Amino acid sequence: MRVLVCTTIMPFHQGGAELLADWLVRHLRARGHSVDLLEFPFSPRPDQLLEQMLALRLMDLSPYGDRLIAIRPPSYLVRHPSKVVWFIHHHRAAYDLWNTQYGDLTSTPEGLRYRDAVRHADRVALAEARKLYANSRVVARRLEVFNGIQAEVLYPPVGDPDRYACTAYDDYLLYISRLTPHKRQWLAVEALQHTRTPVRLVIAGPPDPGAEAYVWDLKSRISANGLSGRVLLLDRYLPEQEKLELLSRCLAALYFPYDEDSYGFFTLEAQHAEKAVLSTTDAGGTAELLRDGFNGRIVPPDPQELARVMDEFYLDRQAARRLGAAGPARIQELGIGWQQVEQKLLT
Amino acid sequence: MRIAVVNNCVPFLRGGAEYLAETLCEKLTEHGHQAILVRLPLRWHPPQTILHSILTSRLLQFPNTDRVIALKFPAYYVRHPDKRVWLLHQFRQVYDLWGTPLQGLPDDSQSRLLRNVIIRCDNQWLREAAKIYTNSPVTQQRLRRFNNIDSEVLWPPLKDTALFRPGEYGDYVFFPSRLSAAKRQRLAIEAMAYVRTPVKLVLAGPPDTPAEPQQLEQLAAKLGVAGRVVLMARYISEAEKGELMSRALACLYPPYDEDSYGFVTLEAYAAARPVITCADSGGTLTLVRHEETGLVVEPRPEPLAAALDRLYRARSEAQRMGEAGQKLVASLEISWQRVIEALTA
Numbered sequence: 001m002r003v004l005v006c007t008t009i010m011p012f013h014q015g016g017a018e019l020l021a022d023w024l025v026r027h028l029r030a031r032g033h034s035v036d037l038l039e040f041p042f043s044p045r046p047d048q049l050l051e052q053m054l055a056l057r058l059m060d061l062s063p064y065g066d067r068l069i070a071i072r073p074p075s076y077l078v079r080h081p082s083k084v085v086w087f088i089h090h091h092r093a094a095y096d097l098w099n100t101q102y103g104d105l106t107s108t109p110e111g112l113r114y115r116d117a118v119r120h121a122d123r124v125a126l127a128e129a130r131k132l133y134a135n136s137r138v139v140a141r142r143l144e145v146f147n148g149i150q151a152e153v154l155y156p157p158v159g160d161p162d163r164y165a166c167t168a169y170d171d172y173l174l175y176i177s178r179l180t181p182h183k184r185q186w187l188a189v190e191a192l193q194h195t196r197t198p199v200r201l202v203i204a205g206p207p208d209p210g211a212e213a214y215v216w217d218l219k220s221r222i223s224a225n226g227l228s229g230r231v232l233l234l235d236r237y238l239p240e241q242e243k244l245e246l247l248s249r250c251l252a253a254l255y256f257p258y259d260e261d262s263y264g265f266f267t268l269e270a271q272h273a274e275k276a277v278l279s280t281t282d283a284g285g286t287a288e289l290l291r292d293g294f295n296g297r298i299v300p301p302d303p304q305e306l307a308r309v310m311d312e313f314y315l316d317r318q319a320a321r322r323l324g325a326a327g328p329a330r331i332q333e334l335g336i337g338w339q340q341v342e343q344k345l346l347t
Numbered sequence: 348m349r350i351a352v353v354n355n356c357v358p359f360l361r362g363g364a365e366y367l368a369e370t371l372c373e374k375l376t377e378h379g380h381q382a383i384l385v386r387l388p389l390r391w392h393p394p395q396t397i398l399h400s401i402l403t404s405r406l407l408q409f410p411n412t413d414r415v416i417a418l419k420f421p422a423y424y425v426r427h428p429d430k431r432v433w434l435l436h437q438f439r440q441v442y443d444l445w446g447t448p449l450q451g452l453p454d455d456s457q458s459r460l461l462r463n464v465i466i467r468c469d470n471q472w473l474r475e476a477a478k479i480y481t482n483s484p485v486t487q488q489r490l491r492r493f494n495n496i497d498s499e500v501l502w503p504p505l506k507d508t509a510l511f512r513p514g515e516y517g518d519y520v521f522f523p524s525r526l527s528a529a530k531r532q533r534l535a536i537e538a539m540a541y542v543r544t545p546v547k548l549v550l551a552g553p554p555d556t557p558a559e560p561q562q563l564e565q566l567a568a569k570l571g572v573a574g575r576v577v578l579m580a581r582y583i584s585e586a587e588k589g590e591l592m593s594r595a596l597a598c599l600y601p602p603y604d605e606d607s608y609g610f611v612t613l614e615a616y617a618a619a620r621p622v623i624t625c626a627d628s629g630g631t632l633t634l635v636r637h638e639e640t641g642l643v644v645e646p647r648p649e650p651l652a653a654a655l656d657r658l659y660r661a662r663s664e665a666q667r668m669g670e671a672g673q674k675l676v677a678s679l680e681i682s683w684q685r686v687i688e689a690l691t692a
Contacts, residue, residue, distance in 0.1 A: 004358055011412045012349045012381050036358045041351065041385060043410035055406035058399040061388060064358040 001346055002034045004065035004080070007072040008042035008056075016265060017072040017088055023159040024069070024086075024345075027338040033346070036065070040075065046093075046104055046114050053077055053121055069345050070129075074118075077125045084345055085129045087151060089139060089261055094118035095146050123147060133344060136262040136285045154344050155288075155336045158265060163240075164272035166324065167248045169317050172200040172232075173278075173310060174250035176243060176266050177257070179215050179235055180208040184256040187280075187301060189221050189231060194307035199314040201227075201254075202246060204234035244273075252276040252313045252320050256301065260284040268336070271295060271327030276320050278309050289334065295326040348413045348691060349381045353422040355400075356386035362525065363610055364435050368418055370506045371433075371690075374683045380691065385409075387422050394452050394461055397421075397438075401468060416690055417476075420465075424472045431690055432476040433501060434486055439606060441465050442493050449604075469494050480689060483608045485630045501689050502681040505610060510589030511617035513669070516662045519547035519577070520623065520655055521595035523588050523611060526554040526580055530602045531625075532563055534646060539572040541652035544659040548572075548599070549591060551579035592618045597658050597665050601646060604629035616640070616676045621668035623654050640672035 005028075007021045021037060028035045038061075042052055056077040061068060068080035076085045090096070093103030094115045105111045126132060126149055133154035134140035140151045158164075177183045185203050192201050207215045215235050222231045238246070247253070253270035255277055262285040270277050271289065277296035279286040290296035299305045313320040331337075352375070354368040368384055375382035387404055390396040404424040409415055416431045417423035420438040423430075440451045441462040452458040473479060473496055480501035481487040490496050505511070524530045532550050539548050554560050560580035567573040583591075592598065598615035601624050608630045615622045616634070622641035624631045637643040642657070644650040658665045 002359060009383075010410060011351055011383055011385075013411065034359065038356075038358065038386060038388065039383075040387075041407060041409050041412070043408040045408075045410070048408050051406045052408055055403045058403045058406075059388060060390070060396065060399065061358065063390065064388070 001067055002065040003028055003036075003346070004061060004068045005035060005037045006061070006068055006070045006075045006078055007037075007039055008075045009039045009072070010044075011041045019159065019265075020088065020156050021071050023157075023338075024071070024341065026159070028342060028346075031338075031342055033342075042072075042074075044091075044093075044104070046111070049091075049114055050117055053117070057121070057125075067346060074121060074125065076129065077121060079128070083129050084131045084133070085126060086133045086135065086154060086345065087126075087139060087143065088135045088156075090122075090142060090146070091118050096142060119146070131344075137288055138261050138285050152344075154341065155334055156262075156265075157336050157338055157341065158268050158272060161272055161337065163244060164269060164274075165244070165248045166274040169251050169321055169324075170249045171198070171314065172202050172250055173252055173254050173313070174246055174270075174275075175201070175203045175254040175256075176238065176246070176269075177205045177255065177264070178208050178211075179203075179205050179218070180211045181214050182258045184258060184301075185218055186221060187256045187303065187306065188254050189218065189225070189227065190303040191306035191310060192227060192230065193225050194304050195310050195314075196307075197311045197314040198230070199251070199310050200230045200232070202232045202234070202250070204232075204236075204238050204243075204246065206237040207235055247273045247275065250275055251317070252278060252324065255279050255283065255286055256306075257283050257286075260286065263289040268331070270324075271331055274321075274324040274327050276313065276323035276327075278306065278313075280306075289330065291330070293323075295323055295330045297323070349411065350375055350691070351383050351385050351409050351412045351415045351427075353385045353387065353404075353415050353417045353425055355389040355419045355422045358388055363607075364419060366506075367435070367503050371416070371686070373506075374687055375691070378687045378691070385422075389419075389421065391440075391451070394458060397461060398464065401465070405472070414691075421468070423476070424468060426475075430476045432473060432479045433690060434473075434479060434481045434490065434498065435503075435607065436486075437469060437489065437493075438465055439489075443489060466494070470496075478689075478692075483606075483630055484633055485606060485608070499689075501686055502679055503607075503610070504681045504683050504686060505613050505617060507585060507589075508617045510585055511614050512589070512593050513619035513673075514593035516596050516665050516669075517594045518545065518659070519549045519595055520597050520599040520658075521591050521620075522548065522550045522599040523552055523583065523592070523614070524550075524600065524602070525552045526550065526559045526563065528555075531646070533566060534601055534625075534648065534651065535599055536563060536567050536570065536572065536576055537648040538651035538655065539567070539576055540570040541649050542655050542659075543652075544656045545575070546596065546655045546659040547575045547577065548655075549577045549579070549595070551581075551583045551588070551591065553582045554580050588614070589618070592620060595620055596662065597621045597623055597641075597655075597669070599623045599651075599655075600628070600631055601625040601651065602628050602631065603646075606630050608633045612672075613676060613681065616669070616672035619666070619669035619673045621658065621665050621672060623651070623658075625651075634672075634675065636671075636675070638668075640668050640675055642668075 060079040070076035093105040097103030134151040280301040372382040415427040479498040625646040
């Protein structure tokens with residue numbers, strides 16, 4: 001099939017959406033499809049939203065390809081008779097973050113008009129899609145609540161599911177993610193203070209732009225509490241090989257974001273590497289992948305509770321191993337894989 | 348610097364300009380910049396969709412980007428405080444092709460309106476660029492003549508000159524190009540019916556239409572030259588092309604009125620091969636000097652055949668001209684170093 005994959009990008013920023021588009025293209029090509037990827041820069045500035053939406057709407061790509069797959073919003077505004085949308089998030093400032101401190105659209109006459117324009121455009125363009133998929137139940141629910149549209153959940157797989165291995169269960173817990181406040185790496189450091197075993201912690205990932213103070217705070221928490229010998233903080237981008245190596249030898253994985261839309265690629269990666277994942281009850285999408293006591297642990301975001309589980313992993317490696325070993329089965333149970341993606345997006 | 352290279356595109360199609368745009372991004376990265384390629388689809392059928400493509404280019408934003416380098420119509424309409432243009436193409440249908448059989452637009456009031464719009468957009472929005480380079484004297488002169496805009500020629504270099512090395516002068520002429528009516532592979536095959544030496548012809552490149560290879564094969568069979576024509580109707584890698592060029596007797600490149608000078612000429616000269624082209628081939632004539640670096644002949648089978656025979660009989664001639672071409676290219680200082688310096692200055 002000739003497939004046109006269409007998405008928007010923030011130039012020079014490598015986020016989850018960009019990765020997903022690249023992986024999708026690669027896997028569809030590997031399965032014999034002819035694929036072209038169109039990436040359009042898009043600025044989130046409120047006063048530039050409408051003109052850019054119009055730019056996308058003016059693109060009628062009808063003559064090209066048998067299928068168009070739109071990913072990041074609002075790339076689905078382009079026109080195509082066989083458009084399928086893999087919806088990964090809303091323009092949240094116009095929806096659940098409307099008029100909150102987290103969004104940049106507020107209840108002013110302009111703010112209201114921008115919000116309504118975004119919602120109206122979404123309604124029109126999403127209704128044109130022959131099929132709408134959401135990347136998580138959280139996002140599917142938002143589509144239902146805000147847009148009144150039913151979406152089927154299609155979980156995004158990792159780029160190279162076959163590259164993960166489990167070679168050991170060492171004495172460290174691993175938390176890989178962008179360093180940014182809402183990922184709550186500090187909660188892992190705080191929990192470590194309450195542990196009674198010598199379990200260690202490795203935190204790794206590139207700091208978000210503007211997160212310098214956060215990283216500095218993390219570092220000072222670590223040294224102020226005498227944890228320097230037990231915490232390794234790698235505040236940088238991890239090359240793929242280094243990441244795989246760390247993951248293959250860790251005792252278990254940690255992921256404590258606050259109210260995420262989806263399970264997070266790191267959670268899925270850890271499960272591929274047969275590692276138990278410890279997450280929190282308020283983490284959002286992780287609960288879609290993790291079942292407490294089956295392939296991971298989900299506890300309240302309380303340092304002492306988290307510390308207790310960390311100690312359990314350290315003291316009972318068999319238990320950590322057993323939970324981790326259930327990961328691949330859970331991935332299969334949820335139908336997360338490129339074959340399923342191909343089948344859903346191209347039928 | 349974070350640089351967005353902006354080009355137009357037809358989804359799923361890839362030609363010389365796409366290849367150049369990708370190479371530019373790679374070379375910018377090699378020189379320590381961050382570069383992305385943004386491809387904006389251009390549709391021209393029905394003609395009013397051209398207006399949509401123009402508007403799309405004009406309305407998009409380039410956040411988080413220090414500079415844009417735009418290459419083709421209508422990508423060079425994008426708005427950016429630091430816009431540079433390396434002009435490969437205007438929309439020729441409303442300029443030099445207007446009023447010719449290649450106009451491609453219906454001859455009606457709508458087309459005339461469209462033409463006025465495009466000319467005005469070019470006049471106004473190309474001028475926003477802090478600097479305009481053109482890819483050849485032909486493009487430069489058109490821009491001067493039709494829009495009264497000055498530019499500087501910045502020759503597009505080959506991606507990897509090292510692939511094209513002088514080897515033995517073989518017994519075949521090499522014609523690397525998309526298989527397309529405008530490139531005139533038919534003419535080359537027809538010429539083979541008139542040659543008197545055992546010279547061979549190698550055609551290599553992806554066909555524009557699925558029917559093209561079969562039609563060319565049938566023509567060769569009909570003329571009884573199939574045994575001396577090798578047709579490689581597929582995409583060939585740069586390495587493969589370099590290999591074939593390096594051992595050819597000469598390069599044959601007789602397209603109809605090409606607008607750029609064509610990479611093929613550069614590739615031939617890098618490998619010290621002379622170029623046989625036609626008097627109506629357009630841009631190729633900027634670099635092919637008759638009797639000096641190649642042969643320029645009338646676009647008919649007989650003169651073309653005579654040119655092939657001549658070089659076959661006198662390989663020293665082929666070598667002399669090819670080496671002169673090599674020197675000519677060296678004198679133009681066509682290099683990526685120079686291109687990157689110009690576009691990031």
